[in-house]
Amino acid sequence: xxxxxxxxxxxxxxxxxxxxxxxxxxxxxxxxxxxxxxxxxxxxxxxxxxxxxxxxxxxxxxxxxxxxxxxxxxxxxxxxxxxxxxxxxxxxxxxxxxxxxxxxxxxxxxxxxxxxxxxxxxxxxxxxxxxxxxxxxxxxxxxxxxxxxxxxxxxxxxxxxxxxxxxxxxxxxxxxxxxxxxxxxxxxxxxxxxxxxxxxxxxxxxxxxxxxxxxxxxxxxxxxxxxxxxxxxxxxxxxxxxxxxxxxxxxxxxxxxxxxxxxxxxxxxxxxxxxxxx
Numbered sequence: 001x002x003x004x005x006x007x008x009x010x011x012x013x014x015x016x017x018x019x020x021x022x023x024x025x026x027x028x029x030x031x032x033x034x035x036x037x038x039x040x041x042x043x044x045x046x047x048x049x050x051x052x053x054x055x056x057x058x059x060x061x062x063x064x065x066x067x068x069x070x071x072x073x074x075x076x077x078x079x080x081x082x083x084x085x086x087x088x089x090x091x092x093x094x095x096x097x098x099x100x101x102x103x104x105x106x107x108x109x110x111x112x113x114x115x116x117x118x119x120x121x122x123x124x125x126x127x128x129x130x131x132x133x134x135x136x137x138x139x140x141x142x143x144x145x146x147x148x149x150x151x152x153x154x155x156x157x158x159x160x161x162x163x164x165x166x167x168x169x170x171x172x173x174x175x176x177x178x179x180x181x182x183x184x185x186x187x188x189x190x191x192x193x194x195x196x197x198x199x200x201x202x203x204x205x206x207x208x209x210x211x212x213x214x215x216x217x218x219x220x221x222x223x224x225x226x227x228x229x230x231x232x233x234x235x236x237x238x239x240x241x242x243x244x245x246x247x248x249x250x251x252x253x254x255x256x257x258x259x260x261x262x263x264x265x266x267x268x269x270x271x272x273x274x275x276x277x278x
Contacts, residue, residue: 010039010042010043010046011039011042014035014038014039056210056212056213056216057212057216057219057220057222057223058088058212058216058217058219058220058221059220059223059224060088060152060154060224062209062212062220063084063085063088063154064152064153064154065203065207065209066084066200066203066204066207066209067081067084067085067153067154067159068153068207069202069203069206069207070199070203072162073166075166075167075178075179075180076178076180076195076199077199078159078162078163078166078167078178079163079167079176079177079178079191080191080196080199080200081159081162081163082156082159082160082162082163082176083097083098083176083191083196084159084196084200084217085154085155085156085159085160086130086147086156086159086160087217087218087221088154088156088217088220088221088224089147089148089150089156089221090130090145090146090147090156090221090238091145091218091221091222091225091235091238091239091240092132092145092217092218093135093136093214093215093218094193094196094197094214094215094217094218095136095193095214096111096132096135096145097111097130097132097175097176097191098176098190098191098192098193098196099174099190099191099192099193100192100193101192102189102190102192105174105190107133107172107174108133108134109133109134110132110133110134110174110175110190111130111131111132111133111174111175111176112169112171112172112173112174112175113164113169113170113171113173113175114171115130115131115132115133115175116128116129116130116175117129117131119146125148126148126149127146127147127148128146128147128148128156128157128160129144129145129146130144130145130146130175131143131144132144132145135240137240137242143240145240146238163176163178167179173188173190174190174191176190176191177189177190177191178191193214197214218239221238221239222235222238222239222241225238
């Protein structure tokens with residue numbers, strides 16, 4: 001397998017074989033040091049095609065251009081704008097704020113207006129909190145995502161309020177439910193991931209922008225917060241990353257690290273750590 005599959009694939013396969021040995025009471029006669037060495041060798045031999053390419057990240061500028069193509073009087077477009085800005089500034093997965101198909105909406109798993117609330121800290125800073133009943137990493141208890149009001153056209157607070165005012169989703173409907181008109185008949189539809197991404201891509205093509213994948217929204221949000229100087233640990237909490245795996249996707253490492261490498265910070269650290277001269 002080494003040389004033909006990604007190192008992670010080889011590792012998972014070998015772990016599966018080891019699990020079979022344990023379940024059936026068969027001795028596993030490979031020590032940890034040898035096992036780790038073999039996996040490292042497999043990772044070095046993995047073919048280039050098996051390496052996941054870095055996703056193109058969405059940026060505030062890119063999102064602002066996409067929003068310019070949305071009709072703010074059209075229910076579907078307003079729902080898409082609300083979903084796009086909310087996903088980005090919450091660093092959420094697109095699938096957490098949409099549904100797979102029109103028939104898949106389940107209020108026990110998907111977001112509704114009941115999961116929407118405001119929160120304030122001791123300084124009076126307000127955030128919008130959305131509870132997702134079930135997520136990839138927390139399918140039972142769910143997780144909270146949150147954003148604060150932003151400056152500029154891509155403000156998620158404004159877009160979400162516009163969506164709620166225009167589409168008026170009730171407590172039993174999906175958060176990004178919108179009114180769909182076809183053949184003089186109006187129906188209520190939850191926003192599906194495919195419909196959302198198709199609308200974003202249609203706007204991108206019209207504006208001659210690169211076509212980006214949905215995961216680029218979450219990666220772009222992570223990059224945006226890091227470039228703003230938000231500490232790595234705080235960004236990991238915002239994006240609910242369980243590890244530092246998100247660093248594998250990021251670009252602009254020099255720009256991210258620049259604020260932490262300035263001589264002023266070094267001098268400030270010395271003032272705290274060096275004893276005073278007597």
